[in-house]
Amino acid sequence: MGTWKSKNRHKYLLQYHIIFVCKYRKKLLVSQQVLDDIKQFSYEICQKHKVIIKYMETDKDHIHYMIETEPTMSVSKL
Secondary structure (H helix, E strand, C coil): CCCCEEECCEEECEEEEEEEECHHHCCCCCCHHHHHHHHHHHHHHHHHCCCEEEEEEECCCEEEEEEEECCCCCCCCC
8 A cells, every 4th residue: 555645734655556558458558568668658757747656467468567646746737
């Protein structure tokens, strides 16, 4: 479990479990190079938006993310 963060007058701990699935569940994520590139891009995007990736797991047809954000960042914008 994460640690609570606080700002001005509120305390928060926002964690989201997001799953990205390949279209039609095709097994596209089998190459280690592709997986490494996706992980690297994910970390770069999250670092740019000040989002913390707690866990990231990949399978042949989907990726699991457990991310932690601030209340000002919406999941759809990320």
